[in-house]
Amino acid sequence: MIKVAIMYDFDKTLSTKDMQEFSFIKSIGYESSELFWKDVNELKNQNKMDSILAYMYMMLKKSQATNMPIKKSNFFDLGKNIEFYPGVCEYFSRINQAAKAMDIELEHYIISSGLTEVIEGTSIGKEFKKIYACKFMYDVNDIAVWPALVVNYTTKTQYLFRINKQVLDESNDVDLNSYNANKRPIPFNRMIYIGDGITDVPCFKLVKEQGGKSIVVYPSDNEEKKLIAKSFLIEKRAHFAAKADYSENSELDNLLLRILENIKSTAVLQALEYSE
Numbered sequence: 001m002i003k004v005a006i007m008y009d010f011d012k013t014l015s016t017k018d019m020q021e022f023s024f025i026k027s028i029g030y031e032s033s034e035l036f037w038k039d040v041n042e043l044k045n046q047n048k049m050d051s052i053l054a055y056m057y058m059m060l061k062k063s064q065a066t067n068m069p070i071k072k073s074n075f076f077d078l079g080k081n082i083e084f085y086p087g088v089c090e091y092f093s094r095i096n097q098a099a100k101a102m103d104i105e106l107e108h109y110i111i112s113s114g115l116t117e118v119i120e121g122t123s124i125g126k127e128f129k130k131i132y133a134c135k136f137m138y139d140v141n142d143i144a145v146w147p148a149l150v151v152n153y154t155t156k157t158q159y160l161f162r163i164n165k166q167v168l169d170e171s172n173d174v175d176l177n178s179y180n181a182n183k184r185p186i187p188f189n190r191m192i193y194i195g196d197g198i199t200d201v202p203c204f205k206l207v208k209e210q211g212g213k214s215i216v217v218y219p220s221d222n223e224e225k226k227l228i229a230k231s232f233l234i235e236k237r238a239h240f241a242a243k244a245d246y247s248e249n250s251e252l253d254n255l256l257l258r259i260l261e262n263i264k265s266t267a268v269l270q271a272l273e274y275s276e
Contacts, residue, residue: 006106009200060144098260113156116134188207192215213259
């Protein structure tokens with residue numbers, strides 16, 4: 001049985017919008033998500049900050065200003081309110097069964113600039129072997145006090161190598177950076193990366209250039225996002241573009257099945273070649 005990994009961005013790839021927009025932003029006093037992101041962008045530009053650190057700082061600052069300290073449990077609860085694209089909740093069991101029938105051991109990973117605890121709190125949180133996303137450090141009262149891990153647009157690529165080498169512990173940099181050409185439990189040509197936009201380009205390109213497959217998804221009712229997704233194909237940043245519909249027999253569902261079949265066929269042919 002061969003091992004294959006599918007890696008997903010989260011916000012606007014599996015969920016319909018940024019996770020903070022479902023309920024958190026209003027809970028810290030904002031009338032709209034636009035105002036929150038406006039403040040984040042101003043903070044980022046004024047201080048030349050990393051954009052992910054800026055939004056994490058703003059979450060802490062505004063929650064303290066409204067006397068509503070954020071606990072880890074609050075993030076888990078936020079996860080329960082996340083809305084997903086069509087078919088997401090049923091997708092994992094179906095694709096896992098299909099892969100098993102092909103003699104494939106399929107693993108799912110998140111690589112996201114969102115928040116780990118929010119994703120863990122969703123109905124699909126248990127589907128992932130590992131969630132690579134931002135984290136806060138918490139004090140003795142379980143209140144968020146400082147960013148502990150930041151996953152931004154370019155650092156996302158390190159997690160592809162962690163999955164490739166199966167060095168999954170974020171704190172283990174020694175094994176991650178050790179050279180071992182023959183010890184790659186999940187080769188890049190057995191990886192699929194699914195994302196939604198410009199922030200996923202480094203992962204799209206790395207997976208594509210190393211022999212894996214990259215898929216850009218877009219909302220079915222958004223022509224602008226569709227054109228952006230198609231532009232990634234023209235620019236050779238990704239292989240495929242599909243509507244963000246994970247339902248059975250959808251365009252995306254059928255595409256993933258074809259890719260898995262291709263990976264399996266290639267593995268069989270390689271085994272025959274090396275057995276000669």
